[in-house]
Every structure is written in C-alpha cells, then in structure tokens.
Amino acid sequence: SQQGEEDPQALSIQEGENATMNCSYKTSINNLQWYRQNSGRGLVHLILIRSNEREKHSGRLRVTLDTSKKSSSLLITASRAADTASYFCATDASGGSNYKLTFGKGTLLTVNP
C-alpha cells in the first residue's frame, strides 16, 4: 500500500450520522493534512495536524493522529448532504523533502438526505 492510504474507499451514510475515515501511512511524518474534493473540483484544505499533536478539532471535524500506529482518522459529526465529497489525507515525510505531499486515493463519502 502507498503512503497516505485511506479507508474505506467509499462510505455512504444518512444525513445527521457521523462519518469516520481512516488514513494509514508508512514513513515518519512532520504533518498530516486532510483535504476535501468535490466531484470535478479542486482541493479544499480542512485541517493540519502536526506529528506532536494527538487530536485537533475544527467545527464539526475531529482529527486524531497516532504516530505509533502511523494512522489518522477524520470524524465528521452531524453530517450534511453538502459533505458529500472525496476526502484525502496527505503526509509530508520528515527529514528533507517535507514540502512534498503524498496523497492516498481518497474516501468517497456520500451523505444521503
């Protein structure tokens, strides 16, 4: 598997439910970022969590980071139809080239009204 791999690949939930997406990576990182991409559109930055942080909140978003397991999760609470999009995690490797973001294939989230 590649660096920054998300699971599940697709997730379908009802409006109001919570959505949890996971990301695993292989090498040591400085930071992990989550992005959202609506179909056929650009990426919207959601949140950045540093390697020395364990949890971060932004509105209805909660991100956790477990560096011992090399994994992160993105929780969207009280989901809305407008949250329907693909969600990507991106990592930057520690030591050198830390500007080079590595993305997974993303989780396609569908929130049904």
Added chain:
Amino acid sequence: NAGVMQNPRHLVRRRGQEARLRCSPMKGHSHVYWYRQLPEEGLKFMVYLQKENIIDESGMPKERFSAEFPKEGPSILRIQQVVRGDSAAYFCASSPLGEDGNEQFFGPGTRLTVL
C-alpha cells in the same frame, strides 16, 4: 485575498500538440507546487518551484514536461507533444514558505484531455 488561480480550467489538445498550464499563487506566496491527478487516483507530486528556481522536479517525467516560475508572471507547466496518457487533472498549490508545517493551498485545477 484571491486564492490560487489556474487557467485554463479545461484544455483539450490533440496528440502531438503542446499544452501550457498557468498558475498564479496566492498573494504573498512564493512557493509553488504542481501535482497531477489521474482518474480515480490521489494527487502525485510533480515539481516544486520558487521564483526563478526549480527546487525539486523529481516527480516530473524527464521528457516533454517542463515547469517554470519566472520573476514576473504565473508559473507555467508545459507539456510538449502530448499523448493520451497525459490526460489528467493538474493542480497547482502554493504556500508562503516551503518549510515544515506549511499548508499548501490548491487551485481549482486544469483538466487536460488529449484526443
């Protein structure tokens, strides 16, 4: 403060033609990155530039692809003699610094279709 601007948003080329993709970073950002996204895939790093300098082009194919970020004007990603496999979405991102912990802000992308 306008975000990262890319143009054109959609570009159609026939095999063998040249494609020129433009990116204007956010105001105050001097670091530009280009990524390519193939269908159903995540973004793949291509090149990192600062004004008048290519810092890292390790993700860019050795032939037909080139990038520049001149002192004045937008960054340009140029693809010569395009082939069908070049069809993809090309995203530009910018950041104020190239160092650790800086968020990269992405443009809307240019969707290149090679006929």
